[in-house]
Amino acid sequence: MSDRLAAELHEVSKRYPGGVTAVDRLSLRVREGEVLGFLGPNGAGKTTTMRMLVGLVHPSAGRIQVLGEPPGRQLARIGALIESPTFYPHLTGRDNLRLAARYAGVPDAAADRVLDEVGLTARARSPFRTYSLGMKQRLGVAAALLKEPSLLILDEPTNGLDPAGVAEMRELLRSLGRHGQTVLLSSHVLAEVEQVCDRIAVIDRGRLVAEGTPDELRGALGAGVLLIDADPTDTALTCLRADDRVRAVEVVDGTLRVSTDLALAAELNRRLVTAGVEVRELRPLRHSLEEAFLELTAPTAPVPVPEQPEAQHATTGAAR
Structure with a gap:
């Protein structure tokens, strides 16, 4: 793991019309070469944060850098699966990936490589509309891997997978980590996070409530x-x-x-x-990671209040 940063959020907030604050002055660093688990209950702000990192949503305040640039400037080096993957229903899995490869400027052969990585080669010729939820998730991960990205952002990649599929996805993520790939992984499968991630960041109500290795988070409560x-x-x-x-x-x-x-x-x-x-x-x-997570995100758990900055940082993504 490097000391250099693949992504950094500094005092980032996202407020929607009507007074809804999805992310509240969140500061987070993703180091190059690490697999960072991004945990939080439903509605904690995880998906909004990931969408801001790839430039799909502009922050209301704060500063974001991704691979040394504002969000959206380094998309050729980023692979992302955020929320449910969507493909052309009448095209096969292979044809969908070949189309995505052409948009990304990579050879068609990359489609077969990533289909094999996610275990979909046997169903490569089947139309997307015939895929189960788990197969759709695998194809989404495959699309995120097409460009051999420097930063991989995965939102619930094991959603819909059976136990064997979860184990295979876990091994894939481990392999990426062993080869120095930077991965930001959001998941509700805590056993997966515990076995795969180098560090874990826990957010609740849009704020960072804990950060550390799995051992550190488990040990802190005990x-x-x-x-x-x-x-x-x-x-x-x-x-x-x-x-x-x-x-x-x-x-x-x-x-x-x-x-x-x-x-x-x-x-x-x-x-x-x-x-x-x-x-x-x-x-x-030593508490289990599940016990630590539940205590950190309990409704009565205090959420740290950040110190007031001397001056508000300008939003880097909104000026584009």
Whole structure:
């Protein structure tokens, strides 16, 4: 992963008529060569953000750079699947891609290459209207790959795929990441994001609420908490509560959740064993990515309020 940026949004907002704010002063960086997961509940502003990155929607405020240019200036180096893919229904999958290739200025042979990459070669001669939802998604991803883009923007690429198709798409995304492709991936399949993405950005109500590696997001919610499976539980509780370095102890599903400095784990284990407690498990608590996502985007979760800038940045895309 490079320190150079494939895309950057700085204090970007998008307001629609009627007072609807889809994106609210969002700052986000996509590094070259990384696969960045872009998560958020429905209506969080993910698709609007992606549409702004490719120049389909102009921001109301803020600054956007994509591959060193304002949005829309580098479309020859960008591949995108945003919302539902649309093709000519009477044309075959191959003919649709060949037509797209000619518009993009790439050889017809690229169509066969990407059909193979997304596993559609066997249905290449079938009309698009006969495709299932999952096959339509695959063809949309294939079209996004035609130009071998420097930046690939994918909005829910596994929508409609069966479990085998999800696994194949996941392997494709992994392959792109291994070859240094920059990918911005929006998905509700958290297992896919966890296994594929180098970093994750979570937005809620149009604002960035968390950013980091999957491990960092999982660990943040359980920071400073030990999970201890001990018997007898009552003796363990008494022992731990007597230690003034333990901030809190609670029993959840038969195991202890101990709020303390994680560096004290070995010492607390010794104290429990000395007190006659059998310690069957002792480890730092790590939430699943799903638990982290749900807590970060809960209706009662606070949304960070950005500091007021000294001066409003001009919108780079709106002047075109």
